[in-house]
Structure formats: C-alpha cells, structure tokens
Amino acid sequence: MTSSNHSGAHGAVIADTAAGGEAGALVELRNAGKSYGNIRALHGVSLTVHPGRVTCVLGDNGAGKSTLIKIVSGLHQHTEGEFFVDGLPVRFSTPREALDKGIATVYQDLATVPLMPVWRNFFLGSEMTKGAWPLRRLDIERMKRTADEELRNMGIVLDDLEQPIGTLSGGQRQCVAIARAVYFGARVLILDEPTAALGVKQSGVVLKYIAAARERGLGVIFITHNPHHAYMVGDHFSVLRLGTMELTASRDRVSLEELTNHMAGGTELAALKHELSQVRGVDVDRLPEEKDLTAPVAAPGEGTS
Numbered sequence: 001m002t003s004s005n006h007s008g009a010h011g012a013v014i015a016d017t018a019a020g021g022e023a024g025a026l027v028e029l030r031n032a033g034k035s036y037g038n039i040r041a042l043h044g045v046s047l048t049v050h051p052g053r054v055t056c057v058l059g060d061n062g063a064g065k066s067t068l069i070k071i072v073s074g075l076h077q078h079t080e081g082e083f084f085v086d087g088l089p090v091r092f093s094t095p096r097e098a099l100d101k102g103i104a105t106v107y108q109d110l111a112t113v114p115l116m117p118v119w120r121n122f123f124l125g126s127e128m129t130k131g132a133w134p135l136r137r138l139d140i141e142r143m144k145r146t147a148d149e150e151l152r153n154m155g156i157v158l159d160d161l162e163q164p165i166g167t168l169s170g171g172q173r174q175c176v177a178i179a180r181a182v183y184f185g186a187r188v189l190i191l192d193e194p195t196a197a198l199g200v201k202q203s204g205v206v207l208k209y210i211a212a213a214r215e216r217g218l219g220v221i222f223i224t225h226n227p228h229h230a231y232m233v234g235d236h237f238s239v240l241r242l243g244t245m246e247l248t249a250s251r252d253r254v255s256l257e258e259l260t261n262h263m264a265g266g267t268e269l270a271a272l273k274h275e276l277s278q279v280r281g282v283d284v285d286r287l288p289e290e291k292d293l294t295a296p297v298a299a300p301g302e303g304t305s
C-alpha cells in the first residue's frame with residue numbers, strides 16, 4: 001500500500017487515546033444519534049474510519065445513511081453520543097470545518113457546471129491564479145496540466161479535458177470528483193450512493209477509483225444499497241435499519257450471502273409476498289421461496305445443496 005501524499009498536511013498524528021477516540025482512527029462515531037425535533041433518525045450508531053480502508057454503510061430507504069454522513073460532513077450535528085476526528089472530540093457547525101479537517105463528500109448530484117470544460121470543473125471554486133493584483137488572472141495552462149496529471153495519477157484517462165463535463169458519463173464524472181477530492185487534500189472521502197444511477201460497467205469503473213483512493217491511504221465511507229458493490233471494495237460493513245446499526249462486521253466476519261440477507265430482510269420479503277397475494281393475477285405459490293429471493297444471484301464456488 002502506498003501512503004498518502006497528504007497525510008501530515010492536516011497534522012494527522014497517531015491519536016492520543018487519552019483524548020477519548022480510538023488510536024489511529026481518522027473518524028469515529030460512538031453511540032451517535034440524531035433527532036430532528038421528535039423524529040429520531042439515528043440512534044446508538046458507532047462507526048470507525050481508518051486510513052487505507054473502505055467502510056461501507058448499507059441500508060434501505062430511510063435507514064439513516066444520509067443522516068449519518070451529514071453528521072460526519074458537518075451539515076448536521078449529532079444530538080447524542082460522541083464524534084471524534086484524529087481521536088479528538090469534535091462538533092462541526094459547517095461543512096467547511098469538516099473540509100478543513102480533510103473530510104470531503106462527493107454527493108450524488110455532483111456540483112458541476114455541465115457546460116464548462118473538465119479541467120475548469122476540477123478547479124471550480126479553487127482556481128489557480130498568476131500575477132499580482134491588479135493584473136492577477138487565471139493560470140489556465142497550469143490548471144489544465146495539473147488536472148491532467150491528477151486524473152492520470154488516479155488512472156483516469158480522458159481524451160480531452162476541454163470537453164464540457166456534461167458530456168462525460170455519470171461514472172466518469174464521479175471519478176473526476178473523486179480525483180478532485182484527493183488532489184485538494186482529502187483524508188476521508190465520503191461517497192453517497194455513487195453507483196446508484198449507474199449500469200454495471202460504469203459502476204465497475206467507480207469501484208476501481210474507490211479502490212485507488214484507498215491505495216493512496218484515504219479512509220473511504222462508501223454509502224450504498226448494493227451489497228455486491230459493497231463487497232467488491234469494502235473492508236468493513238455496517239448495515240443500518242430504521243436508524244440503528246443492525247450489523248457491523250469486518251470483511252473476515254461476514255460473507256456476501258449474509259450481507260445480502262441482511263439487506264434483503266427475510267421478514268420484509270414475506271410481508272411483500274403477502275401483499276402481492278392480494279393482487280389479482282399474481283400466483284404467490286409460484287413466486288420463489290424467501291431463501292431463493294435472498295440468495296445471491298450466482299454464487300461462484302461452493303453451492304449449497
């Protein structure tokens with residue numbers, strides 16, 4: 001594993017356990033929760049992010065995934081429990097404060113300007129300039145060169161950085177956003193459902209760059225509905241259900257089958273089957289059994305008899 005160029009830039013040091021957080025962890029939530037008025041969206045959730053590891057957060061709609069990352073990214077504050085960065089307790093009031101600690105979030109509706117070239121979007125809001133005021137102007141050559149180098153460093157090859165970013169595929173745009181976060185010094189990269197709207201091939205490309213970010217020593221929080229995607233790159237898995245942590249396990253403790261079962265929720269499938277039984281024209285007896293529904297599509301290797 002290569003170490004990150006950026007660790008140290010933000011003063012990353014081995015955490016002092018006396019301060020309370022886990023030693024070596026970039027981000028740690030301990031029994032954290034969040035209530036919106038009297039709606040309790042999240043309760044008793046613990047999560048740790050280590051450098052060079054991918055932590056996957058899975059869960060159905062409304063499970064609390066976005067609420068969780070909003071706490072870490074500084075958009076919302078936790079109302080219970082503890083939150084540590086580099087072992088020190090924190091409470092962010094703005095996303096800027098999280099960013100200053102090296103916590104970058106790539107949202108699904110990427111904040112890009114579709115008609116502007118790729119390199120321009122790469123530097124959006126943090127443009128390079130040259131010359132002194134009043135003659136200061138954009139350093140276009142340097143921005144183009146740097147964007148090109150950084151994308152190549154992540155293994156992202158685009159034919160032409162002059163093309164409007166809107167002409168790239170959704171997967172490619174996600175990749176540019178990941179490379180951008182890495183370049184601007186992210187130590188923790190949060191990805192909110194980056195593969196949700198993508199087909200199989202493009203999802204594969206995004207998963208590849210998640211792995212590339214990990215290789216560069218970043219701690220990644222990967223939010224997804226898809227246990228297959230999670231299992232391809234994840235080192236640790238946390239499944240949320242109705243705002244609480246239903247499962248938290250490292251890769252050696254959980255199989256893809258178990259993860260899929262947790263996500264599919266056998267009892268919920270039974271309820272769904274019951275509802276379908278009330279719809280005319282659906283022959284419930286001919287629907288697959290629960291265990292068939294929750295089984296992975298094609299498990300390579302050993303099959304169950």
Ligand SMILES: Nc1ncnc2c1ncn2[C@@H]1O[C@H](COP(=O)(O)OP(=O)(O)OP(=O)(O)O)[C@@H](O)[C@H]1O
Binds near residue numbers: 039040
């Ligand atoms: N600003 C808010 N005010 C009140 N309730 C909220 C707010 N944001 C989220 N909630 C509630 O908190 C719960 C968790 O929502 P959250 O958006 O975190 O789920 P999610 O796992 O991200 O779901 P999805 O997969 O649909 O994005 C839901 O019941 C939701 O209605």
Ligand SMILES: [Mg+2]
Binds near residue numbers: 065066067
């Ligand atoms: Mg969400």
